[in-house]
Amino acid sequence: MTNPEVYIQCLVFIIGALLGSFANVVIYRYPKGESVVTPRSHCYSCKKTIPFYFNIPILSWLILLGRCFFCKSKISIRYFLVEVLMATFFVIAYQKFGLSISFYEALIFIFGLVTISMIDFDHYIIPDLFSLSGIVIGVIGALINPDRSVIDSLLGLFIGGGFLYLTAYIFYLIRKQMGMGGGDIKLIAWVGAVLGLVSIPFVIIVSCFLGSIVGVLLMLKSGEGRNQKLAFGPYISLAALIYLIWGENLVSIYVNWFLKAA
Ligand SMILES: [Zn+2]
Numbered sequence: 001m002t003n004p005e006v007y008i009q010c011l012v013f014i015i016g017a018l019l020g021s022f023a024n025v026v027i028y029r030y031p032k033g034e035s036v037v038t039p040r041s042h043c044y045s046c047k048k049t050i051p052f053y054f055n056i057p058i059l060s061w062l063i064l065l066g067r068c069f070f071c072k073s074k075i076s077i078r079y080f081l082v083e084v085l086m087a088t089f090f091v092i093a094y095q096k097f098g099l100s101i102s103f104y105e106a107l108i109f110i111f112g113l114v115t116i117s118m119i120d121f122d123h124y125i126i127p128d129l130f131s132l133s134g135i136v137i138g139v140i141g142a143l144i145n146p147d148r149s150v151i152d153s154l155l156g157l158f159i160g161g162g163f164l165y166l167t168a169y170i171f172y173l174i175r176k177q178m179g180m181g182g183g184d185i186k187l188i189a190w191v192g193a194v195l196g197l198v199s200i201p202f203v204i205i206v207s208c209f210l211g212s213i214v215g216v217l218l219m220l221k222s223g224e225g226r227n228q229k230l231a232f233g234p235y236i237s238l239a240a241l242i243y244l245i246w247g248e249n250l251v252s253i254y255v256n257w258f259l260k261a262a
Pocket of ligand 1: 043044045046047048068069070071072073
C-alpha cells in the first residue's frame with residue numbers, strides 16, 4: 001500500500017503542469033490581444049496545429065528535445081520551464097497548506113504571479129486585468145479564509161501600494177523620470193492584499209536585492225549602463241512566493257537573531 005499522499009502530490013503536480021501550459025498560452029497571446037482559447041496551439045514557425053499527443057506539458061518538450069515535430073524549428077525552453085516551475089510551486093504549496101482554503105488561494109496567487117512575471121519580462125507591462133483582479137480575489141479570500149484577517153489584507157493592500165506610490169513620486173520629483181511603473185505599485189498592492197502587512201518590508205527588500213543583482217549582471221553583460229530597462233515585476237513576484245512558502249520561518253529566524261544580538 002502506497003501512502004495516498006503520494007497520489008495527491010502527483011495529481012497536484014499534473015494540475016500545476018497543465019495550468020503552466022495554459023499560462024504559456026496566456027503569456028504569449030494576451031499581450032497581443034489574441035484569444036487564449038482559439039485557435040489550438042500551433043508551431044510559430046510552420047503554423048501547423050500541434051496534435052494533442054505532442055501537447056503534453058513538460059513531457060512533449062523533453063520527448064521532442066525542444067523542437068517542432070514537423071519543421072524541427074526550436075521551441076523555447078521557457079515553455080518547459082514555466083510548466084515545471086508552476087507544477088513545483090503547486091506541490092510546495094500543497095506541502096505547506098494541505099487541502100485548505102489557503103492552498104487554493106496560493107494556487108491562484110502562484111498562477112497569477114508566474115504569468116505576469118513572464119509578460120513583464122517580455123513587454124515591461126503588468127496588465128491591470130491581473131493585478132486588479134488579484135487585489136479583489138485577495139480581499140475576498142481574506143473574508144472567506146478563517147486563517148487570514150481582512151484588516152491585515154486591507155492594510156497590506158493600502159500601505160504596500162501607498163509606500164511604493166510615494167517612493168515612485170519622490171523619485172519622480174528628484175529625477176524627473178519614472179523609476180517604477182504603475183504596474184509595480186498595483187502588483188505590491190496585490191501582494192499586500194494576499195500576504196498581509198507584515199510581508200511588505202520583506203517583499204520590498206528581497207525584490208530590490210534580487211533585482212539589483214540581476215540588474216548589475218545585465219549591465220556588465222550588455223555594457224549599456226544604467227539606462228537599461230529592467231522589469232521589476234518578476235523580482236517582486238519571486239520575493240512574494242518566497243514569503244508565501246517560507247516567510248513566517250524567515251521572519252522568526254531574523255527576529256530571534258535580532259533578539260539574541262540585542
Ligand atoms: Zn513547426
